[in-house]
C-alpha cells in the first residue's frame with residue numbers, strides 16, 4: 001500500500017529531545033501506577049475529526065485535503081480507512097472510534113447505505129488484522145442528515161424515529177462485527193429549540209424506549225461491551241436532554257436504564273455545561289457509571305465546542321486522577337474527539353495534534369500517579385471529615401443518629417467553635433509543588 005503520510009513512526013525520546021516528531025512523556029511500555037502507559041491510557045483515534053473533517057466552519061469551506069488521493073465516493077472512503085490505519089500505526093494508537101456515516105457514504109436508501117457499510121467493514125476488518133488495531137466504540141450519526149432536523153429518537157415524526165432505530169441497529173451490528181467494546185449514544189439533536197412546539201415528556205419517553213430496544217437487541221446478538229451516553233448541554237440544539245452526567249443519571253434511573261449505561265465524558269461538553277471536566281468525571285465515578293472519555297479541550301473565550309487537542313496539563317492531571325481512582329479503564333479509553341485548527345491544514349498537523357494530546361495525557365497520568373503516591377492531598381481530604389469518625393459523627397456516618405439525638409447534641413454545644421480552614425491555597429501550592437518539581 002502506498003504511503004500517505006511522509007512521516008516516521010513516532011517514538012518516545014524523553015522530555016529533553018528537541019525532535020518534535022517524538023513523544024516527550026508518552027513511553028508506551030513504561031509502567032505507571034501498576035500498568036503500562038499504553039494500558040492505562042488506551043488512546044483512540046476519532047475517525048470523523050481526523051479522516052473526514054476538512055475544516056469547514058460556518059463561514060467557509062474546508063481547508064485540508066481529506067480525500068487522501070481517493071477518487072470517487074467509495075474510493076475516497078477507502079483511502080480514508082487506509083490513511084487512518086497508517087496514522088494509528090505511526091502514532092502507536094491502538095484503538096479507533098467511528099460513526100456509521102464516517103466510514104461509508106450514505107446511499108439513497110437504508111439498504112444502499114448498509115451495503116456501503118458492509119463493503120467498508122470488510123476493508124476495516126482486514127486493516128485491523130494487518131495493523132493489530134481495535135475498535136473502542138461505534139456509534140450512529142443521527143444528527144447530520146436533514147431528516148433529523150427535529151431529532152432522531154425524540155423526533156415528533158414517527159417515521160424518523162423508525163429510521164433512526166434501523167440506522168442504530170445497523171451501527172450496533174457493525175460494532176459487534178468489528179469486535180468493539182462500546183456503543184455510544186450522543187444525542188446531537190435530541191433536545192429542543194423552544195417549548196412552544198415541544199412535548200418534552202413524550203420525547204423523553206420515546207428516547208428511553210429506543211435505548212431499551214437497542215440495549216436488548218445488542219445483548220441478543222452477543223454484544224458484551226458497554227453502552228454509553230455522552231452528555232452535552234447544547235449545540236447543536238439550544239437545550240439537549242443529555243445535559244450533563246447528573247441529568248443523564250436521573251434520566252437513566254427514571255426509565256430503569258441505569259444498569260445498562262455508563263458515561264462517555266467529553267471535556268469540552270463539561271465546560272459547556274458550566275462544569276469542570278473533573279466534576280463530570282467525579283459525578284460519574286461516585287455513581288458507579290464512569291466508562292470512557294472523549295479527550296479534548298474548549299476555548300473559554302469562544303465558548304462553543306471547539307474540540308481542540310488537549311494541552312492543559314492541570315485538566316489532564318485531574319482527569320487521570322479520577323481515572324486512577326475509578327480503578328482505570330475497563331472497556332473504555334481515551335478517544336481524541338479533537339480536531340486540528342482550520343489553519344493547521346497540512347497532513348503534518350495531524351501528527352502534531354495527536355502528539356500534543358498523547359503527551360499531555362501521558363504527563364497527566366505521570367503527575368496524577370505522583371499526586372496519589374505523595375498522598376498529602378488525599379490525606380487532607382480524609383482528615384477534613386475526621387469528625388465523622390467518632391462520637392456523634394460516627395453515628396451520622398453509620399446512619400444511626402436520630403433527629404432527637406442530633407438536637408440534644410446541638411443544644412449542648414451552644415455554638416460551633418471548632419471549624420477549620422479549607423486551606424485551598426495551601427493545597428494549590430502542594431499541587432504545584434508536585435507538578436513542577
Ligand code: XUL
Nearest residue numbers: 139186230266294305337
Ligand atoms: C459532538 C461529539 C460527538 C460524539 C459522538 O460534540 O462529541 O462526536 O462524540 O457522536
Ligand code: CO
Nearest residue numbers: 230266294337
Ligand atoms: Co464526543
